[in-house]
Amino acid sequence: MAPKNSPAPNAPYFTPVQSPPVGTAISSNPPILFTPLKIRDVTFQNRIWVAPMCMYSASNGHLTDFHLIHLSAFAYRGSSLTIIEATSVSPNGRITPEDSGLWQDSQIAPIRRVADFVHSQGQKLGIQLAHAGRKASTVAPWLADRGKSVVATKDVNGWPDDVVAPSAIVWGDGYVPPKEMTENDIKDIVDGFRDSAKRAVQAGVDVIEIHAAHGYLLCSFLSPISNRRTDKYGGSFENRIRMLLEVIQAVREAIPIGMPLLVRVSATEWMESQAPESWDVESTIRLAKLLPGLGVDLLDVSSGGNNPAQQIEMHTDFQTGIAGRIRTELFKSGIRDLLIGAVGMITEAEVAKSIVEAGKAVEVDQTIEIIDEQDAVAKADIVLVARQFLREPEWVLRVAHTLGVDVQWPNQYGRAKL
Numbered sequence: 134m135a136p137k138n139s140p141a142p143n144a145p146y147f148t149p150v151q152s153p154p155v156g157t158a159i160s161s162n163p164p165i166l167f168t169p170l171k172i173r174d175v176t177f178q179n180r181i182w183v184a185p186m187c188m189y190s191a192s193n194g195h196l197t198d199f200h201l202i203h204l205s206a207f208a209y210r211g212s213s214l215t216i217i218e219a220t221s222v223s224p225n226g227r228i229t230p231e232d233s234g235l236w237q238d239s240q241i242a243p244i245r246r247v248a249d250f251v252h253s254q255g256q257k258l259g260i261q262l263a264h265a266g267r268k269a270s271t272v273a274p275w276l277a278d279r280g281k282s283v284v285a286t287k288d289v290n291g292w293p294d295d296v297v298a299p300s301a302i303v304w305g306d307g308y309v310p311p312k313e314m315t316e317n318d319i320k321d322i323v324d325g326f327r328d329s330a331k332r333a334v335q336a337g338v339d340v341i342e343i344h345a346a347h348g349y350l351l352c353s354f355l356s357p358i359s360n361r362r363t364d365k366y367g368g369s370f371e372n373r374i375r376m377l378l379e380v381i382q383a384v385r386e387a388i389p390i391g392m393p394l395l396v397r398v399s400a401t402e403w404m405e406s407q408a409p410e411s412w413d414v415e416s417t418i419r420l421a422k423l424l425p426g427l428g429v430d431l432l433d434v435s436s437g438g439n440n441p442a443q444q445i446e447m448h449t450d451f452q453t454g455i456a457g458r459i460r461t462e463l464f465k466s467g468i469r470d471l472l473i474g475a476v477g478m479i480t481e482a483e484v485a486k487s488i489v490e491a492g493k494a495v496e497v498d499q500t501i502e503i504i505d506e507q508d509a510v511a512k513a514d515i516v517l518v519a520r521q522f523l524r525e526p527e528w529v530l531r532v533a534h535t536l537g538v539d540v541q542w543p544n545q546y547g548r549a550k551l
């Protein structure tokens with residue numbers, strides 16, 4: 134009997150089964166970058182994820198064929214997780230009118246379509262749930278004139294009268310002055326995160342990330358510069374992190390126990406030199422220590438975006454170094470069940486490899502065990518990459534080739550293997 138071109142299981146159409154998934158190391162003793170990681174019930178075949186990237190191309194919050202092609206391009210070329218862009222939990226939480234959303238049921242099906250394809254290739258799909266807060270109702274970046282207003286006015290489907298924030302403090306020149314949220318508004322948005330998470334599960338996503346970075350709503354609650362509230366959501370550290378913790382609890386309760394939950398933060402708002410009270414790495418470490426207890430599995434360490442006056446100390450590991458600092462602090466405190474994701478300017482194979490190197494933290498029965506104390510020096514457990522995937526959707530395959538690791542290629546592309 135001739136060998137059968139077998140169908141991928143559970144796919145809604147014929148596509149050849151892809152087993153093992155693309156990006157799986159075939160050679161023995163691969164570097165950690167190409168070893169699997171299991172988080173709850175989900176196994177990732179390597180440590181390279183596609184970071185969320187807004188495309189400003191959705192149709193009233195619905196993903197389109199553009200997103201299907203854009204996201205699938207990374208997934209079937211071997212990223213072990215591809216995270217859908219910031220997806221708003223309410224209409225006024227979009228950055229631009231063309232952002233992705235999950236505030237209504239009709240937005241489930243187009244995500245399901247992406248999930249079906251990604252799963253048909255044996256790969257995993259994540260989604261980032263977000264609310265843009267005081268950075269909402271802007272136009273797509275390629276339309277925004279530097280130094281001029283970026284506001285999406287009503288005639289281009291914006292909502293300048295309904296931009297909300299912890300306090301009525303404008304993000305910067307050219308943005309909409311936001312309204313201070315009432316406690317009811319806060320409750321509505323927390324509910325929005327819960328309901329959107331339920332819809333994401335219905336859509337078939339494997340992983341949820343909560344967006345608490347880059348000056349968007351949850352991030353702006355954390356900082357005393359953007360949050361001047363005098364109720365239980367402002368003032369002390371405990372009060373400023375309250376909304377984020379409520380969102381985490383709501384989302385964790387709404388998703389299956391086996392589904393990984395990630396949180397992305399701006400580990401510092403880069404205002405230390407101007408405002409000593411600002412949100413800094415120490416604040417993030419304090420927050421991070423609370424996260425495993427709330428069922429968060431991984432902290433995705435980004436930075437900045439909460440203040441136009443930020444002073445970034447720019448060098449290639451400006452952000453991955455912070456991830457390492459946080460990971461080391463957690464290890465020192467005996468906290469080993471919060472994984473760390475590093476992101477930012479990772480473009481080279483050797484850099485990606487070294488970020489997770491010496492990080493022989495392995496997952497055993499859902500707890501992270503350290504084989505060797507030395508391993509605490511790894512900066513992260515996962516690398517997330519954004520722009521390099523836009524340049525090279527096949528980046529995982531290129532990295533493997535550069536590092537001399539034999540990895541599975543797509544069946545259909547086998548004749549082109551490097």
Ligand SMILES: Cc1cc2nc3c(=O)[nH]c(=O)nc-3n(C[C@H](O)[C@H](O)[C@H](O)COP(=O)(O)O)c2cc1C
Pocket residue numbers: 184185186187188218219261344346347397435476477478479517518519520521
């Ligand atoms: C086009 C574009 C869109 C982005 N959209 C998002 C987003 O939706 N959510 C988010 O948390 N970060 C977003 N980012 C930030 C990236 O996820 C990433 O953190 C950043 O680009 C640094 O990584 P890189 O140097 O690999 O690009 C975006 C970046 C780019 C380039």
